[in-house]
Structures are given as C-alpha cells and as structure tokens.
Amino acid sequence: MKQQWQSAFGQMTYGIYVLTTVVDDTINGMIASWVTQVSYDPPLIMAAVHPNRYSHDMIANSRAFGLHIIDQSQRELLARFKGPDPGEKFANMDWKPGKTGVPVLKDCLAWFELQVIQQNQPGNHTLFIGEVVSAGSHAEATPLTTLDYDGMYVGKN
Ligand SMILES: Cc1cc2nc3c(=O)[nH]c(=O)nc-3n(C[C@H](O)[C@H](O)[C@H](O)COP(=O)(O)O)c2cc1C
Secondary structure (H helix, E strand, O other): OOOHHHHHHOOOOOEOEEEEEEEOOEEEEEEEOOEEEEEOOOOEEEEEEOOOOHHHHHHHHHOEEEEEEOEHHHOHHHHHOOOOOHHHHOOOOOEEEOOOOOEEEOOOOEEEEEEEEEEEOOOOOEEEEEEEEEEEEOOOOOEOEHHHOOOOOOOOO
16 A cells, blocks of 8 residues: 555655766766755755666766756657667767766756765665756756656655
C-alpha cells in the first residue's frame, strides 16, 4: 500500500533542469528536478543525484556541473537527456564549454556553472552543493516545472 508520505511527496513541485557534466573529453547531460538554491552569500545551489546516474561519478570526479533552466516549449529535452549515449544527447545542440569545462547550452532561459564545494549522502541520493562560478540568462519565458510533467520523479533508483 502507498505510504502517506509518498502521496504527500507527489504534491511537491520543482523546476525541471538540464544538468551537464564533463570529464576529460566526455560530456554528459541529465534531467534533474531535485534542485534548489541553498545560499545567497555565497550563491550556492544543491542538486540531488542518484549514484546510479552516469553523471554522478562525473560530477564527483570533476567537482563541477552546469544547470540550465528551460522553458515550457523545451519538453522534448526530457526524452533527449535520458539514456546512455552522451553524443546523441548533444546532437544538433548549440553549446560551449564554460569556465570549468562543463557544457553550457545556448538555448535555455538561464544557466549556472557550479563548482562543487560539498558533497554528502544522507539518503539514496548524493547532494552536490555547488558555488556559482558563472551564470547568465538569455530569455524570458515560463520555466518548465513538474506541473508540466505527467507523472513525477520519485527518486527510487
Ligand atoms: C522530470 C525528471 C526529473 C528527474 N530528476 C532527477 C533528479 O533530481 N536526480 C536524479 O538523480 N535523477 C533525476 N531524474 C532521472 C535522470 O534524469 C535519468 O536517470 C537520466 O537518464 C540520468 O542520466 P545519466 O545516467 O546519463 O546521468 C529525473 C528524470 C526526470 C524525467
């Protein structure tokens, strides 16, 4: 039977972001929604990433990640940034390496580049806390959130 806390979690809303990573010549990207600002001074953002994700060890090793706020017309990115082939994920996308080398996508509402300053695993996801080393915003539109997503990310595995 469904636990009460599971239904309650289902009512939480989040942004839906594209998280990018790089190690040596390998780039990768994944969709992440368990993401939040955790400090203003210094500017810090936390992303919770399951250890099964290919991106997980890439972030742990490179100590950096990129985060992109996308808009409601970019839902196709949910299917794109899934699965094992980093080459396919970035096919025909305009991006350039940021200060830390992580891919910064051109087509997004806003982006951050983060240097990981802390990492811990209180549960089944690793919390990567990153300090903003660069950021930009390109456009004004309505950000994609879990309200636009059928189903939800429950974080099981
Ligand atoms: C809407 C949505 C939100 C997601 N949020 C997270 C998240 O916060 N943390 C996480 O570890 N995986 C999350 N995922 C799952 C990953 O995006 C997915 O497992 C992806 O294929 C991982 O890619 P990788 O293995 O190449 O890193 C989410 C997926 C979707 C569709």
